[in-house]
Amino acid sequence: MQGIISAAGYVPFRRLDRSEIAKTFGSGGGKGTRSVASYDEDTTTLAVEAARLARKSAPDATINALWFSTANPAYLDKNNASAIHAALRLDSQVGALDFGGALRSGVGALRTALDGNSSVLVLSSDMRDGQPTSTDESQGGDGAAAVLVGSDTDGPVIAEYLASATATEEFIERWRAPGSRRSRAWEERFGEVKYAPLVEQAWNAVLKKAELNPDQVNRLLITGMHARAVRSIGARLGASKAAMGDDLATTVGNTGTAHAALLLANALETAEPGQVIALVVLADGAEVLLFRTTDALNAYKPKYTVAKQIENGAPLSYGKFLSWRGTVTLEPPRRPEPDRISASVSGRSEEWKYAFVGSRDNESHELHMPPARISRVGDAVDDMAAAPMSEVEGTIALFTIDRIAYSPSPPITFAVVDFDGGGRLPVELTDVDVDGLQIGDRVEMTFRKLFTADDIHNYFWKARPVRS
């Protein structure tokens, strides 16, 4: 039985209140908030966070492959899934592939994994941009989702994959040139007219395959960038009104490539065993997937639910949003910008840099971060065991605010962190409001992009307050 073993969404910490946009420019915006990735996040790091959460819910599950989809990749040519693979410390025999470009690639990769017979960690991630005051800017969102697909031999399946159907047709409705941050769209009514029959075609096909009636669908999740088509199609599918799930539009915004899986993760976190969940995605055609939750859901305990992440968000000013997106460039501290990192040095320290693995001396049991060959206690040589630290929490021993150091978003907050079970690292904090920060506060690690130089992204770990 192929299905879902675990699923998680990652909603970045910051929220832009859409009303701030109109206050600044006199137009645009709207009601509610949208999620905003931090200046030190990109679609790769967002996906790492979602993947970490999904793995925490199913720590023993097998992963044979990692697939990553985004319409906003950190790199072209270079495989972004490889950095995620490294951050998750997966075995080198686990394949990691990018499914790039189109918004449809997110749900496409998910369906392909479900149609297969192997366990695949399907990741989708996006950061949605638009011109200031545009609908895309205010209604878009940033986020990622992870769905671990597999069969019962890989881990307990919490949602059985019942069936799927697809409908494809070429029409020019929404498009974006490579390198551009601005999407364009045709006149709204055209898309609405084109989508309706395609969705109905796929919907009818999937119900027939699964031998279900529309009123047997307990949760109906519909998403797509064409908001008007998404809104109008719901009523035409025959499901009950009560089945219509939250599309997270007023809190997170539409996270594009990631949104289908994000809605699915959110639904699974509140579903009961035995419920039928339908996922309908409008993206240059239609994709419809049907699931039925299993009794394994009873024992399934998500570490940090989408709902909780939404609740814990903190505001970000529109000015910061514009600077984080590169729309406006602020005066940096007058310090030299960092040099690009060395590929060969990074290659040698992959375990430390990407997976945050220190070393523990077998004799003194002292933890070394970064890993060392000679112990600082007892002086044993080459007698260390790998010490994975990415999921270990810690406590702030001391912290400081650095107003003069280079940062893409100064000032830097920095803390000396003592990890549970031993080990200390002076490390940068992120997703933190300095007011209220105290010695003794608890922190956890998060995978971030420290800076970019020569188009090379420097990924490493920072600490953030524990909110889960």
Next chain:
Amino acid sequence: MASHGIKDQVAIVGMGCTPFGEHWHKGTDDLLIDAAEETFASAGVTKDDVDAYWLGTAMSGMSGMALARPLQLHDKPVTHVENFCATASEAIRNAAYAVASGAYDIAMAIGVEKVKDSGYQGLVGAAKTPTDGTGRTLTAAAMFAMCAPGYGKKYGVDNEQMREVLARIAWKNHYNGARNPRAQFKKEVSMETITNAPLMAGGLGVYDCSGVADGSAAAIIVRAEDALKYTDKPIYIKALSLVAGNCSGNADPSYDYTTFPEIAATGRDAYAQAGVTNPREQIAMAEVHDCFTPAELLIYEDLQFAERGSAWKEVLNGTFDLKGDMPVNPDGGLKSFGHPVGASGLRMMFEAWLQLRKEAPEERTIGNDRKLALTHNLGGYPGEMVSFVSILGNELG
């Protein structure tokens, strides 16, 4: 395992020090020539009389040729040394050992840094080694800023008291610097100005941080038995101690940012080499590395000028003032001089040279007649530093 030292085996017989400051019209070569010529004249020697040279610079030149070319040294051994902010001290340490070994009769140690050509305020770092990008990006100011809450928490000094203590250290150093024509900043600064200055990192304001300056300083070293041929007031080297830390403070959860173990170790070693048993009573003055005011506070305790947990009270009592019981940084320190990395260690010794020879100007004369001076130089950060301590004396024995 032994650290015997070379007490009374070598002597400084000439010194020079350029004014420190923003030398927009002087390059590294000019600073080296100025300091070297003053030093040659001080000792009454020529460049050809000097058998070997040690050049300290962290970021203004590579190889011995950075000195041989501007001074036009002919067939002389010139060694370039670098050891973070203890670079100049490292130069004299090696020169002294070379003379003590008998390899040379006369050696020069010279340190220089031309910092103000970078286009940035503050130090922008030396060698750019390719990295994996995981190293800390924090400034030194932020790292030293953590010593203040660390110390306050351990010894019950609240934020307001700590603010006063740190301001008092800065105030003292600027008071001294206002009496020193070679200093970069030659003005007294009020406690109020210091306290209300814009924040740089943590609780540290502008006046808690040393400035950045260009400068050069040098010394001529000979065997002690030859010293009186050059001057009737030689300064004898009593101790030279260096520790390069293993950076364990970064990784050791027991490190609490209230002490610099490397400094404490160099202090113990230097006192043993010099036979000092009670630093507070035997040392006339000290020049210490006041890169940031919390550093100077902790150094008092690490070098045993004050009991653990008591230095903050002694600061407020004026113990370390120019006329205090134990004058520290009578020349104004890094606070008044700025910090040309490769020159500061020798600049500190230049003040010891003046004070022990009773050549400091009247308004900057310390208030005791003890025979020993201490200089201390650190490079790096809390938890990972190089530390150097020298003890100099105006008498043998």
